[in-house]
Amino acid sequence: MDPQEPGPPSQPGPYSQPGPYPQQWGTPPPYPQQPPPYPQQWGAPPHPAQFAHREPRIIPAPSGTPFHRLARTAKHAWWRPLVGTAFLGAGVLFVSAGVALVWGIIHSLITHDAIQPQGNDLFPSATENLAITLVMLGALTPIVGLTAWVIQRRPFWSVASVLNRIRWRWLLMCCLPGVGYIAVSYVLGIVVDAIFPGQDAAGTDDGGSWVGFGAFVVPALVIICLVPFQSAAEEFVFRGWLIQAIGAYGPDQKDGRARWIRTVFRTPWPGIVIGAAAFVSAHGYTGWAMTDVFLFAVTVGWLTIRTGGLEAGIALHALNNLFAFLLPAATGGLDGWDVQGGAPWTLLVSDVPSLAFYAAAVVWLSKRQQVARVSS
Incomplete structure (x- = not known):
């Protein structure tokens, strides 16, 4: 065969192009098929914006917010701090009554004695009265x-710090100057008492002697285990909730009120002063002690x-x-733990x-x- 002469047609391979659509199959369907029209009786089709991500229920403060403004979130409304304060007060009464009821039941089951309150004391033991308080x-x-989470719809621990949590390492570090405060106060109390005898400036006169380890160990354990929680709770109320609740009413940059109003309420000092006054009123001190x-x-x-938080x-x-409770417990004066005077x-x-x-x-x-010092 001549190499120039074409050979017989080759057979189509398995991957060759398909042939024409067979006429005997009828007219091919349109491709791709279009979806049927939206039924008019269903109304207008939903807009894509309706399926957008909903706003979260809990919203933190914007970045760069100082501590006293942490309650001023996108969820803030004028009524939230007021309702929150009422909610907090109701919660205190409810929890206090619940603790007293449960404690009284357990006390009766253990001692088989009925509770007979005497004045402000529920139990005959000073240690037990201190513990329940x-x-x-x-x-x-x-x-x-x-309250912050339910009423103001902000993070649960936003009352603690600008990072919405307790900064434990920083809290422990603040204990170092705290110990220095106790030492300086005690030494100055001795010096002042020596200069002005009879005044008992810092309570250096313990009024008793060592009660012995057996009488001291139980009150000491109660004090060491519970006093940190009591102290933290008071800080959460008076330096946390109150300062932030008042700070939430501070004006924004474009507020149209008088300049002096904007200047005063933008600072944390109204909350600090009101919180301090409330703290004093919650105690029974008088005169110079107040x-x-x-x-x-x-x-x-x-x-x-x-410092942007309650840790200090x-x-x-x-x-x-701890110092104020442990010293009377060691010298037999714990019976007067609730006496607050001048x-x-x-x-x-x-x-x-x-x-x-300390500061x-x-x-x-x-x-x-x-x-x-500000939120991140």
Whole structure:
């Protein structure tokens, strides 16, 4: 065969192009088929925006928000701090009654004695009365978080710090200057008492002697285990909830109110002062003791704003209360743990430098540790 002569046609392979559509199959259907028209009786078709992601129920504060403005979220309304405060008060009453009821039942089952309240005391033991009081106060912490979460629709722990949580490492670090505060206060109390004898400036006169380990160990365990929770709860209420509830009413940048109103309520000081006054009214102190407690509350309130959280206040409050309870327990004076009266003016002489030392040490430490002051 001539190499130029074409050979026979090759057979189609398995991957060759298909042939024409067979005529005997009829007219081919249109491809691709169009969907049927939207039924008119169903109304207009839904707009895609209706299926957009819904806004979350819990919204944190915007980035860069200071502590006292953490309640000013996108969910803020003028009534939320007011309703939240009422909700918090009702929760305190409910939980306190529940704790007293359960505690009383357990007490009766163990001792087989009926509860016979005498004055402000429910039980004959001072240690037991102290314990139930500390438990009632310690229960305030979750109530405050629940109020912020349910009523203000913000993170549960946003009352604690600008990071919406308790900064445990920073809390432990604040205990170091807290121990320094106790030491400075005690030493200054001895010095002031020596200069002004008979005034008992810092309560250095213990009024008793060592009661012995057997009588001290049970009250000490109660105090050590429960006082930190009681102190933290009071900080959550007076330096957390109140400061943030009042700070939520601060104006925005474009608010049209008078300049002095915008200037005053944009700062944290209204919340700090009102929270300190409420803190004093919740205690039974009089005279110079009220002034000292108010100064304490203002100092830890300022530190709360300056460090962006409650940790500095919790550390100082807990250490101060531990010292205040353990000393009477060790010297047989725990029966008067709930007695709160006046104090001489010399108390301020020893306490003002001690508070100044603690504030300066915490601020210095926060700068070195670069503690967050605004939300991230």
